[in-house]
Amino acid sequence: MSIHIEAITHPLEPLTAGELEQTIAILKREMELDEYYRFTSINLYEPAKEIVLQYKSGDPLEREAFCVLLNNGDGQTYEAIVSISTGKVISWVHVPGVQPSIMVDEMMLCQELVKRDPDMIQALERRGLTDMERIMVDPWSAGHFGHAEEEGRRIVRALSYYRTSEFDNLYARPISGLYALVDLNQMKVLKIVDREIVPLPPLDGNYTADAVGPLRNDVRPLDIVQPQGPSFTVKGHEISWQKWKVRFGFHSREGLVLHTVSYRDQERERPILYRASLSEMVVPYGDPTEPVNRNNAFDAGEYGIGMLANPLELGCDCLGEIRYFDAHFADSLGNIVQINNAICLHEEDFGIGWKHTDWRTGHVEVRRSRRLVLSSISTVGNYEYGFFWYFYQDGSIQFEVKLTGILHTEAIQPDTRYPYGNLIAPQLFAAHHQHFFNIRMDMMIDGINNSVCEVNTVSMDKGPDNPYGNGFYPVTTTFKKESEAIRDLDLRTARYWKFINPHSTNALGDPVGYKLFAGENAYPYAHDDSPLMKRAGFLKHHLYVTPFDREERYASGRYPNQHPGGDGLEHWAKADRNIENTDVVVWYNMGHHHITRPEDWPVMPTAYISFTLKPVGFFDRSPALDVPPSAPKAHGHCQHHQ
Known part of the structure; x- marks a missing residue:
């Protein structure tokens, strides 16, 4: 059962779909965003701690969104705080020299871009790989290693794999010795690195149920049922x-x-x-x-x-x-x-949460x-x-x-x-x-x-107070x-x-x-x-x-x-x-x-x-004492005398 939530009942409720739409509309209107702007992330701008802790049901709610945007045109990053309640952008800050996270659509566009690149196609042909529909590309974050191409660019390294059928394990046949460096802002292949030709591994690595051979036939259904619903x-x-x-x-x-x-x-x-x-x-x-x-x-x-x-x-x-x-x-x-x-x-x-059997009386308690x-x-x-x-x-x-x-x-x-x-x-x-x-x-x-605090256990020195050398105790700092x-x-x-x-x-x-x-x-x-x-x-x-x-x-x-x-x-x-x-x-x-x-x-x-x-000392005694005994499923009792 999926729960769809629209009513805002607390200042920490995540942004709803409607609030996200409002945030985007406010940004576009107030900041006059052109087609180069991309929304990297939009999340609830969480209210100050004191506001949250003092909140009582029915108090007015000020809803704000924290947004990160990227301009593909100039490669610059911006942060915005948007008041959904008032329909205003209350903060717009340019953050120079940073790259926001890689977006899902950038990964998809990168794959298609690399597969269309003439140098990549030639490199693949030298390996006997001509069907571009079977080429898969994984964009990897570039990190920072002091290379010239990293400066001022939004880049990824694109690694490639080959599938002989739609059911092959994507990672069974990596195309090693070959990768692309891609500028995501310009959506441009900067260079193809072709170091050596490595033969493709021979096995397809298929792990689907239809491919692995006979499946176990002794796995019986295991259902978890709560007839009265969850607690x-x-x-x-x-x-x-x-x-x-x-x-x-x-x-x-x-x-x-x-x-x-x-x-x-x-x-x-x-x-x-x-x-x-x-x-x-x-x-x-x-x-x-x-x-x-x-x-x-x-x-x-x-x-x-x-x-x-x-x-x-x-x-x-x-x-x-x-x-x-x-x-x-x-x-x-x-x-x-x-x-x-x-x-x-x-x-x-x-x-078992806890259990004890009194061996003298035969009395058993278990939860x-x-x-x-x-x-x-x-x-x-x-x-x-x-x-x-x-x-x-x-x-x-x-x-x-x-x-x-x-x-x-x-x-x-x-x-x-x-x-x-x-x-x-x-x-x-x-x-x-x-x-x-x-x-x-x-x-x-x-x-x-x-x-x-840090707690370290130490051994006691041997002596009159520790004659057998077995003493130890915790030291708290x-x-x-x-x-x-x-x-x-x-x-x-x-x-x-x-x-x-x-x-x-x-x-x-x-x-x-x-x-x-x-x-x-x-x-x-x-x-x-x-x-x-x-x-x-x-x-x-x-x-x-x-x-x-x-x-x-x-x-x-x-x-x-x-x-x-x-x-x-x-x-x-x-x-x-x-x-x-x-x-x-x-x-x-x-x-x-x-x-x-x-x-x-x-x-x-x-x-x-x-x-x-x-x-640790948060409770005066075990807080699980009041867990009720379970109902026995067969003859006998979960709480009984023998």
């Missing part, structure tokens, strides 16, 4: 589920965004997060050869996770009693794009765990990324990314191998690479003023300045970070808090002075903490596309501002380290990477 209710973009209240939005760059997350405890709504979202994701490749050595995609800042969201399908992407939400954006020409079922909301059983799931999936070129926020009955919050899709491939000469990747099929090579996700969390633990909070995980000390409200205490007199429980993680292997790390210096460490600043939204800076570096989180943290007992933002990096393998081909089984926010 959550939805009003606009606010979800009420058991004791949780979660407001969410959808942004062209960040994708799914959480707002004003709270948990009802002792008859009061206790805030935990003001805002949380994917700030940036970076995918560096370990292949040092051209052109893959320039594959360092900033998928959020250079393309837009929200703009690339999938329309989801019941029974395929989501299973159970589902509620869907559509997303609305504007394309570069100002047409409204509706992504049906872009956001999925449902409940899941999550095994099953259930979680609320809010998710979306985006396709960025060859990869799919699923973004999942989970809310648990015990007060925990988890963010998980599910990575699947198809590896980035290269054709290589027969009987050749390289250390910076693996063969995944005959003559088909996949470079080792990494996926880094930076998550920005504007904390609000029982209020705005919070502090961040509270960060005072930004420089102190630039930190890395450490398995040796079981390090974790805790976010507390020093002015709010639990029944034991301790400050209430949440801790970040880390999952898989990695470090980047690029050198600190590499072009990648100049632009993504925030990847050097796992944790940063900054004071809240409305303008500091993205770890890579506002315009990472072709940016040389010197902007973003690493740069801001050098101010060394106070972060104790104030409005703090936590930035956490998690990295998936992908050493490629044949089992990742022709389509990659899903990999999972996540972290969890767990309450």
